[in-house]
Amino acid sequence: MNQNTNNYLAEERIGKLLLKFSIPCIMSLLVSSLYNIVDQIFIGRGVGYLGNGATNVVFPITVISLAIALMLGDGAAAYLSLCQGKKDVKSGNKSMGNVVMLLVASGVIMAVLFAVFKSQILTAFGATKNNLPYANEYFDYIILGIPFFVVGNGLNSIIRADGSPKFAMITTFAGCIINVILDPVAIFTLHMGMKGAAIATIAGQIVTAICGIVYILFRAKTFKLTLKNMIPDMAVIGKFVPLGISSFLTQLSIVVIMGVMNNVLVKYGAMSKYGADIPLTVVGIVMKVFQIVVSVCIGIAAGSQPIVGYNYGAGEYRRVKELFTTIIKAEAIVGLVSMLLFELFPLQITSIFGSEDGLYNEFAVLSFRIFLSMIILTCIQKSTSVFLQSLGKPVMAMGLSLLRDFVLSVPLAIVLPMFFGVEGALLSAPVADIVTTVAVVLMSINVVKELDSKINSDEDDAMEAQVA
Secondary structure (H helix, E strand, O other): OOHHHHHHHHHOOHHHHHHHHHHHHHHHHHHHHHHHHHHHHHHHHHOOHHHHHHHHHHHHHHHHHHHHHHHHHHHHHHHHHHHHHHOOHHHHHHHHHHHHHHHHHHHHHHHHHHHHOHHHHHHHOOOOOOOHHHHHHHHHHHHHHHHHHHHHHHHHHHHHHOOOHHHHHHHHHHHHHHHHHHHHHHHHHOOOHHHHHHHHHHHHHHHHHHHHHHHHHHOOOOOOOOOHHHOOOHHHHHHHOHHHHHHHHHHHHHHHHHHHHHHHHHHHHOOOOOOOHHHHHHHHHHHHHHHHHHHHHHHHHHHOHHHHHHHHHOOOHHHHHHHHHHHHHHHHHHHHHHHHHHHHOHHHHHHOOOOOOHHHHHHHHHHHHHHOOOHHHHHHHHHHHHHHHHOOOHHHHHHHHHHHHHHHHHHHHHHHHHHHOHHHHHHHHHHHHHHHHHHHHHHHHHHHHHHHHHHHHHHHHHHHHHHO
C-alpha cells in the first residue's frame, strides 16, 4: 500500500472510511447470500415448495464451503492489514501466496468429499421422502461449482484488504447478474427445474472466481503473487488462519444450526398440524433471510477490517476505539430496522418465495416473529466477534462465536421442542442471543479498557518526550 493510502487510513474521518470500505463489502456479502435466495425465489414459483425444501437440505454444503473460504480469505486479509501497518511487506507477500494455494486445494477437496458422501449429507440435513428427488438433482450439479465458489469468495476478502473494495463488489455482482439472468431461462423457458437453477448458480460462481484471479495476478497493489510464495509455509499459515476462525465459526454455525433444526423440525413438525415439510421449508427461508442481515452486519465489521488492522498495527489506538464505537452504533441500527420488518411484515417477506396455503403462512409468521425477535442482539454480537478478529485476537473472537452458535443454540434447539413442540425450536435463537449479550458486554468493556490503557500510555510517553 502506498504512502498516500497509509496516510488516508490513519487520517481520514472514521465515518467516511467506513462508508468507503464497508458498503462494497456489504454488497459483496449480500450478493453471495443472494445466490441461493434467487434460486429459491424462482424454484418456489417454478417447482414448488418441495423444491424449496430441497434447496434448504443442500444449502449447508454451500455454507460449509463459504466458511472455509472466509476462514482463509478473511484470515489472510486481516494478517495483510496488520503487516501493512507494521510495514512488513515480505510476510504479507508470503501469506498471499499461501492463501491462494489453500483456497484452490480446499475447494477441490471439498467438492470431492461432498460427492462421495452425498447420501449421508442429505440424510444428516433432514431430507424427507417428498423432497429427496429434488435434493438429489440439485446436489449433483451444485457441487461442480464448489471450487469456483471457494476461490471467488476467498479472493474477495483479499481484494478488499488490498484497497479495492469496489472491485470486489463488482466481481460478485457480475456473478449474481449471470445467475439472475440464467435462473428464469433455465427453469421457465428450458424447463430444467432444479438442475437449471444449479447450473445458473455455477455459471455465476465461475465468473466471480475468474475476476478474482485476474485481479491478484495483474492488479494487486500491496502484494506480489509469485510461485515461490505459494510454497506451503506452516509458520505463515499458522499466523493468518487463526485470524479467520471467527468468520469460519460464524458460517459453520449456520450449518450446525440448520442440521439440528432441520431434523428437529421434521420430527416435531410431523407431530403437529403443520406436518414435516412445512416447518422444514419455512425455517430454511427464515435462515436465508437471517443470513442477509448477518451479511450486512459482518459486511460493516469486515469492511472496516483493513482500517482497524492498519491503525492498530500503527499504534493509532484512539482511532481504533472510535471505530469500535461507530461500528456498534451502525450494527444496532441495522438490527433494529430488521427486527421491525420481521415483526411487522413476515407474511409479505414470505410471499416473495411463493404463495402457499394457510398453515404454511401461519407457521411462516410464527417463525419470523419468534426466531428473529432478538436480531438486534445478533448483529452486535457478530460484529464484535469480527472486530476482535481484526485486532488479532482470534481466541476472544472464536469464544463469542462458539458461545452463541454452538454452546447455546444447538442444545436449546434440541431441548426446547421437548417442552414446547415444534414452536420450541424457534425459541432457541432469541434465548441464545439474550444470554450471549452478557458475554458481548463484558468483552467490549475489556477491549475498551485495553485501548484506553494504550492511549494513556502513549500520551504519557509523549509528555515525557516533551519534558526531555
